[in-house]
Amino acid sequence: MSLSFVPYPELERIRSLDVEPVERVAAFADACRVNTLTMIEHAGSGHIGTSFSCMDVLSWLQLEVLGEGDRYFSSKGHDAPALYSVLIGLGRIEFEKLFGLRRLGGLPGHPDVRTTPQVVTNTGSLGMGVSKARGFVLADRLAGRRGRVFVLTGDGELQEGQFWESLQPTANRRCGEITVIVDHNKLQSDTWVSKVSDLGDLERKVEAFGWAVRRCDGHDLGAFSSALAELQASEPERPKLIVADTVKGCGVHRMEPHDVPDEETSLYGFHSGAPGPEEYATGLNELLERLNGRLERLGVAPVGLEERDAPARRAPERPQRLIQAYSEALLAEAEREPRLVALDADLRLDTGLVPFRERFPERFVECGIAEMDMVSQAGAMALAGLLPVCHSFACFVTPRASEQIFNNASEGTKVLYHGSLVGLVPGGPGHSHQMVRDIALMGSVPGMAAVEPYCEEEVARVLEWAVHEAQGPVYVRLVSPPWPLGFEPRVDFAPGRGTVLREGEEGTFVCTGPVLVSQAYAAAEQLGDWGVIALPWLRGADGEWLADLAQGRIVCLDNHVLAGGQGEAVLAALPDEARARTTLIGVDRVPECGTNDEVLRAHGLDADSLAARVRAVTHA
């Protein structure tokens, strides 16, 4: 499949057109939409809807507003493809990186100051933007520098408490240097913001915190520029916020939400992921028509394109689909346990809650992007006799609600926590989403059981145990992407124990989750006389059992940092003798961004690296 893109000289030509700025920037934005579409299609994933909704505002800021000493960043961060396209179009990021989105050494799924020029701060964890902006302003003031800070936020993002926490101190310190633009495209990850957790009267709310607020059409650059100018002129010491009404997916009819009914159960299809080949072709044509229409009206030549082959991608063979297995298991347990209620933080699609929501609408609580609120709410529900299950990606629920989770545990009740998207893969979204600290966070909560299944069957066993047998709170850790094991799974399920998948006298891998179990299994085959034990218990392993069955060198693998991970817990649980023959291998730094294969290799956790690392240990 061939992908089209607008080459750099054409981008340069468009942004240098001697026409009204509003016309020039709109054309540049559409050219960047073309490149964003291609960038995401080439990468195989990326947030396209939000990249398109913010593209006009972003282009205006970059081309017409930002000056020496000014800073711009997106607080939501997942609109990174839009930012990259614009910076590429401005010659500030090398053009070839257009084909490096979500690749190792390329452009990460969310912005990263360490790898990408012009990136001001790392974002992707929501709600931090205004706090960061104030940090920049106060640092500048202390240094006697003068600069403005422009922050783009999402709208769903405004459900996060940190946004509101940060507003009043910003007004109190008279941070007029700060302008926030809300990319108000009305759709968050799953569906309409108004249906997930309505924002109420946003303008009135922000104004009540002492900010100056305007609202305008975020695709009408004249209106946007007037709102901006008006705010800058009128109230110099007040922080400013513009609610920019935008359309998610703007520019491609099919990616705009025309067909998403105004209902809680609607799902919007273009939040993340790459369009299919047909969607790509249609979208490209539409964008080109739009762009060339503009150029024609300006009396200049249509855009010249170049082409590049899309990389071949193959679907994994017979993968384990843990989220789907979870989805089914939760439904099954909910049929047996009427006290079970499910809480969600705007990830019902990704955490497998859609069937639950359909079957038990009255036992489903959509909380929006408000993890602290979700968890404390669940704590009270447990005190009132329910069995709440809190759902989100591990990177969001386990750190953001850490104090709330401990608070619940201190009450001696039972709350279940679902944390998915754990570990290094998918490698594309980057470190804000690659959660490698959650075992430490959850395992350190007294009384908390922490369990991670490695295959679909084990998901069902884990959930059954968690719902019916566990006496206290349980953290269920789940790898999200479908993942092939390379062997036929088998499960021996018993508290503290695991499944011996392969025996070997030289050594034994101990690990869990489909990613590491598959790599360990393949490494053991390479090494020859090596065994593999899949141990779902992240803490509380039966050390005597393990020491008996794990022959030779015991190598514990963690899809997590070593600190507070499964390996350290296993080591502590082992009897003295077995401790002296144990090696721990895990993630040793902030996760790299790239394809799954690239990332596993970069961290030395793919099968080949594991085999080599084990040889180095055992032959040392």
Place this chain on the structure above:
Amino acid sequence: MSLSFVPYPELERIRSLDVEPVERVAAFADACRVNTLTMIEHAGSGHIGTSFSCMDVLSWLQLEVLGEGDRYFSSKGHDAPALYSVLIGLGRIEFEKLFGLRRLGGLPGHPDVRTTPQVVTNTGSLGMGVSKARGFVLADRLAGRRGRVFVLTGDGELQEGQFWESLQPTANRRCGEITVIVDHNKLQSDTWVSKVSDLGDLERKVEAFGWAVRRCDGHDLGAFSSALAELQASEPERPKLIVADTVKGCGVHRMEPHDVPDEETSLYGFHSGAPGPEEYATGLNELLERLNGRLERLGVAPVGLEERDAPARRAPERPQRLIQAYSEALLAEAEREPRLVALDADLRLDTGLVPFRERFPERFVECGIAEMDMVSQAGAMALAGLLPVCHSFACFVTPRASEQIFNNASEGTKVLYHGSLVGLVPGGPGHSHQMVRDIALMGSVPGMAAVEPYCEEEVARVLEWAVHEAQGPVYVRLVSPPWPLGFEPRVDFAPGRGTVLREGEEGTFVCTGPVLVSQAYAAAEQLGDWGVIALPWLRGADGEWLADLAQGRIVCLDNHVLAGGQGEAVLAALPDEARARTTLIGVDRVPECGTNDEVLRAHGLDADSLAARVRAVTHA
């Protein structure tokens, strides 16, 4: 010293007086103030200012408002002495517990559902109240039960993002069952709310989130009752909030803030801690005058009192004062390092920042009770070239800002984090404040150094290293209460290594912090041929060095849960041979509340228990 209290029959007489409810409740509240004063004086610590400011509202709710199925709790939680006094006065907690505040088996420093009747939920971590209230309401609705929920909050507490995060969903779900009362006493931990982080137009803000709001004098029960009745009648489906204007310390002139100037540097003296003997006597007389004046006006007999001796208390001998040492060290480093800025979350007194604020006002940023905001702000400051140091109690900053701390670390900058009040002691405030998870939380952040000094001299060395030598972020963990070691401290400071305080061939304790080092030292003396190594590095120990010097059985002690604590990290760092002679001892459950001695003993971490536990291990 003798303490006076209002015995149960007198409380019963007062709350049964056949007079206007407003008069009866006011008298009951004053009687409860007497008992609260005595309760806190007997305990030696407790939050008196806030207990007095909310006493009238609390008494009104408990005596006149709450009915079958209704729930009341305080979100701030540190007004627990007021709640206990009222519940004791109502016969719902046994009277003798008046003398059990902050004692093992008594009444914990913050409310606990597991130990205290009538307590609805555990609080003490701020900002969770409305989320919990909604959880109760939704659970009740699901069960077909009908009940109202009354939540008391502080005003400083409203700086927390979770409060604002929880407001909109509560309005969206039409939780008219919920009434929040803000105990607006205008003073938070350190000083005036308006000087720490002003709340702005609180009524307008809350109304903008779709709530019904009223404001009244919180010591005028007629006004409060009217506001409540008006709200309940007028808008049944909207959640309700009353801003109750109160006076911190209300009832004792000297505890009211008459002498606290309206300045940022003012400090209010009666937030926590017990009054001195003279203050107690004056306060008691004033409260009795107030109470008997009311009774006289009602034409009934003055209150009859009983007496009880106050327990003897002795100050620790030659204690290590780590916070004071930190305070001095920070000042010294700030003189040498002009990029150093200090951020505080309303604990400048407790974290030792008062001298810094005086010396470098322009390099001091007071953030209020807004840990997420503080940490993200610091991250941006670091990107802009400063060296920010974030301060708070470990129980607040390390879990509440966990995602923000990781986000900062992902940028490769250097931010320092001060977490004090760590571990089991002080044992009085209870588990919301006894932080035993912070090593896991901070140690799992890639690149984060985590260090805990055991004596004053080591505090200075740690800070010098953190400011001038550390390449990345550092977590400095500090025990707060002055603590005697029982020996003369000595420091050998080198990365990964510690100080051999005592040698012994049978075994060696490895630990840090004054609490455990002192207990280990005393235990080693009991055991005879035992050594003690103080190891400040919570992760990254030099295992070879340790294995060489630590003879016999190595016993790692953690003032922390084992999961992700120092012991597990040391075990992993040790060479194979030494791992096989290592034992880990740490906290194994949610911390108990009590005196420091009681708590250490309950967790088996006092010297006697340690000696016994070691004997059990080595003679097994």
